[in-house]
Amino acid sequence: MVDANQTFVVVGGGLAGAKAAETLRAEGFTGRVILICDERDHPYERPPLSKGYLIGKDERDSVFVHEPAWYARSDIELHLGQPAVHLDRAARTVRLGDGTVVRYDRLLLATGAEPRRLDIPGTGLAGVHHLRRLAHAERLRGVLASLGRDNGHLVIAGAGWIGLEVAAAARGYGAEVTVVEPEPTPLHGVLGPELGQLFTDLHREHGVRFHFGARLVEITGQDGMVLAVRTDDGEEHPAHAVLAAIGAAPRTALAETAGLALVDRADGGGIAVDASLRTSDPEIFAAGDVAAVASAGPGPRLRVEHWANALHSGPAAARAMLGREVVHDRVPYFFSDQYDLGMEYSGYAPPGSYDQVVCRGDVGKREFVAFWLREGRILAGMNVNVWEVTETVQRLIRSGARPSPEALADPAVPLESLLP
Template sequence: MVDADQTFVIVGGGLAGAKAAETLRAEGFSGRVILICDERDHPYERPPLSKGYLLGKEERDSVFVHEPAWYARNDIELHLGQTVDAIDRTAKTVHFGDDGTLVHYDKLLLVTGAEPRRLDIPGTDLAGVHHLRRLAHSERLKHVLAALGRDNGHLVIAGAGWIGLEIAAAAREYGAEVTVVEPEPTPLHSVLGPELGQLFADLHREHGVRFHFGARLTEITGQDGMVLAARTDDGEEHPAHDVLAAIGAAPRTGLAEAAGLEIADRAHGGGVAVDERLRTSDPDIYAAGDVAAFHHTLFGTRLRVEHWANALNGGPAAARAMLGRDTTYDRVPYFFSDQYDVGLEYSGWAPPGTYDQVVIRGDAGKREFIAFWVKEGRVLAGMNVNVWDVTEPIQQLIRTGAEVDTEALADPRVPLDSLVP
């Protein structure tokens, strides 16, 4: 039974943490809620950092989950710019801050997120090498892209994943020259496979982006502390004024590992291992968002999902579980992206090797279509490109696991709803 004498501590001040705190109060928890964030900014959402805010189309205040006054109004003890450096599971305490603050918890939620992977090559200490994860990164990058566009400068991007492509699109909108270096044969290869990856290569080439596939950066050269060029392992050299590392993100598991919590293996994305209730190997500690590797009952495997919807929904699910509610976290993974005049939504999980065909409904040439990744007649994932209001039936097809007629699936004249059993 949860009562007013209990203290719930949330470590991590991103979307998942802020929504967890909101849910605790909405569900009637009257105890102490402590939210500890290692950034000095109030909790914010990350999609605008590579989309609207980066392009100057959204104001800075629009990225925040709540207005600053909300935390005090809801009696959330918010500690900004504070790092938790230790969890004592026996004493049930967390140690944080420069002054060595120690607080007791009855339940603890880890939403420590992920960190961008760094390029392990010479030259990364130069001033023009960037990452994108935090609000400060986006603010800096916004000024860089504007300057590159103004001066006809060159940006080299390492990685053709979602962040790499969204930054490429933003850079071209600013007028910068862009080269993307990617070891796989197509963009988004590990997510979409070769069938759809080529579509994104064509989209970006139409907007002036140059790709260098099948290669990795080996060195960033410079002069007087500034970037001059980026070299690849096949001997090519690309002129560059700035370089962006967009080679993925690693879960921030250090705190959990030091506390002796179970960590998922790399095959399942690493991360803090949690069950379907987002509970770790310690029954009083939970994890959600980018750092959590949860057992997904729908796909029968452990997944670590690094997208906005997982933080949006995972934080509240963990909060309800902490309160003792009957909770099973089995949301269909979902994310969205905007690149130039192409908007898309992706639902499901179908990495290369898990499906036997891709079914296209609509006109892929006009970039108005839905793609379905199918195995033995069952939909594993779906992506709608410039086609809207279809996420619900796509997710229903995935969730039911029912065998569908692939010819009907490909036929735009057949309503998607009619294929859901």
């Protein structure tokens, strides 16, 4: 039986919000749990949108965090299709789009992120797409299949994870693909030039064309439909569809108007939270893509836009809401599948933060583990088509290990033996 004397509200119907609600019940919370989702679909996971579901391998129902009946069984009050439009911290209320006012004792903001938009002429044409929501993936899946049947052209703005995964999916359907990217390699801001070239070669082998060092400046059309794109270096590429994959921005509007502390966009943006995921208001917490988490140690504040962060930070925030001692300091982790390449990346090592990259295994065969080092210390590791090593890689990062580059590169030396 629900105890109506205490109400915990979760704003955000993604993985972080759904797992937070699940954890509140699993940890014995008997008060009201209200989960507010601005989409009409039940909470779902996002990786399949650019992976299994998009390529036609997985069914639609496979993306949902819980079956619909689970929410009622767990006494979770679910508001679907209702955005939260105003947060009144003094009154401890959240107002929904339909005017409903919900009171809270403690609040979790798991509002996620939204795709950045192309600010160029032609974005209103039919055939310009983003990929963030299930509805986007449903549309894009049909578009890719159609392009494949008709030998159509897809232009992707951005060679990040979403751009590359959609490029792989599009080639699987038979569509022609051109990727326009201002940096000299794909994933340049994550992997740097050393490993970015690996993904250039992978996609070129599968027929993807790259146009590096350029940005889209115009999408041209005819009769309201996309016809071509132009870049800032004067090139033109035919296009029947365009995907904007230029990153995502944290959805902080609710927090900003309520006066919560935010992080500057130049530093990654997001809602500032401490290591227990508490915001500048002690009764409000944040988790998932929107949360910029202070390190429990000397490291930088990080906002991580990946599945594993949502999976773990939602439950961590729920426990903190219950008054438990929480330190959310997991090593950042994400994964990607493109063609026959599967990879997992742990840590954080953007260009400029490392001074050496060491690889063990066969890079040419795309079966290796790469490590990013600074002054000998391992900052990040990526295993490519090599499995069951992620836990050890993360332990090496956490430990501050400084193994010799020769030992790190030698597959005959067990990774576990390099732990201090």
